[in-house]
Amino acid sequence: MNKLSIVIPTFNEKDNIRSLVKRIDDALESVNHEILFVDDSRDETPQVLEAVSKENSRVKYIHRENEKGLATAVLMGFRAADGDYLACMDADLQHPPEILLPMYVALTKGADMCIPSRLIPGGSDGGLNWYRKLISGSARNIGKAMLPCLRPISDPTSGLFMFRKEIIDGADMRPVGWKIMIEVLATSHFSSVTEIPYTFCERQSGESKIDKDATVQYLQQCMDLRKRYVRNKISVTKWTSEQTDTYVKEFTSGN
Numbered sequence: 001m002n003k004l005s006i007v008i009p010t011f012n013e014k015d016n017i018r019s020l021v022k023r024i025d026d027a028l029e030s031v032n033h034e035i036l037f038v039d040d041s042r043d044e045t046p047q048v049l050e051a052v053s054k055e056n057s058r059v060k061y062i063h064r065e066n067e068k069g070l071a072t073a074v075l076m077g078f079r080a081a082d083g084d085y086l087a088c089m090d091a092d093l094q095h096p097p098e099i100l101l102p103m104y105v106a107l108t109k110g111a112d113m114c115i116p117s118r119l120i121p122g123g124s125d126g127g128l129n130w131y132r133k134l135i136s137g138s139a140r141n142i143g144k145a146m147l148p149c150l151r152p153i154s155d156p157t158s159g160l161f162m163f164r165k166e167i168i169d170g171a172d173m174r175p176v177g178w179k180i181m182i183e184v185l186a187t188s189h190f191s192s193v194t195e196i197p198y199t200f201c202e203r204q205s206g207e208s209k210i211d212k213d214a215t216v217q218y219l220q221q222c223m224d225l226r227k228r229y230v231r232n233k234i235s236v237t238k239w240t241s242e243q244t245d246t247y248v249k250e251f252t253s254g255n
């Protein structure tokens, strides 16, 4: 069976770690997986990670001292992970861990990447207030206007995605700031994407880390990617909620 590595960036998320790990392990009971945290915290998160990794051999972590940056943390995790499939998700439970199983199933059915979407039928961005929806929608539209490679994807600016490790072999990734998925989408070599609907939830505990620098860094990243994005020819398949449930049932009954 293929191994899945879930890479999770953390900055001061001590109260979310245990429930996150429990929900991932429950969701991926039938899948060979590891959970790799890349942590830049200034609170007690490293102590929680140390304790959890001692109790649970699937959990590993890297702690960076005096370093910050979501995207570089995830990239470090991708390089350290040993799975055949790599996933990225947030630690604050806004990305429901249960979505990892259908994402994995999409890859076992042949997709190079699976990108859950809040914006296809069955999906929802209910975890954002109207102001954050406006910001998030503007960022997405700016990204698509600047980078044609993002246009076929309905929800390319979140931090939730899974892919076959080999698509990033040789990818020229130089992310700044917050956005790692656009960096992967723009610089990797892949040909098929499956989108599945999901509900983006409210943060469970702790505070948002997003700050005003994030907007400037995002625009810088888009400008920079304009010079180096790869022109892949890709096909995008969108699953309905019913199809997703059926494929997951087929997968679990076959295991």
Ligand SMILES: Nc1nc2c(ncn2[C@@H]2O[C@H](COP(=O)(O)OP(=O)(O)OP(=O)(O)O)[C@@H](O)[C@H]2O)c(=O)[nH]1
Pocket: 008, 009, 010, 011, 012, 013, 038, 039, 040, 041, 067, 068, 069, 070, 073, 089, 090, 091, 092, 094, 159, 203, 207, 208, 209, 210
């Ligand atoms: N390693 C690392 N992780 C970070 C850093 N900044 C944020 N994160 C993590 O990245 C994930 C996303 O950060 P959030 O603050 O939830 O950002 P967001 O989801 O866009 O914003 P909210 O909707 O307000 O929660 C969380 O797991 C954070 O702990 C950082 O500098 N380094």
Ligand SMILES: [Mg+2]
Pocket: 090, 092, 094, 203, 208
């Ligand atoms: Mg969040």
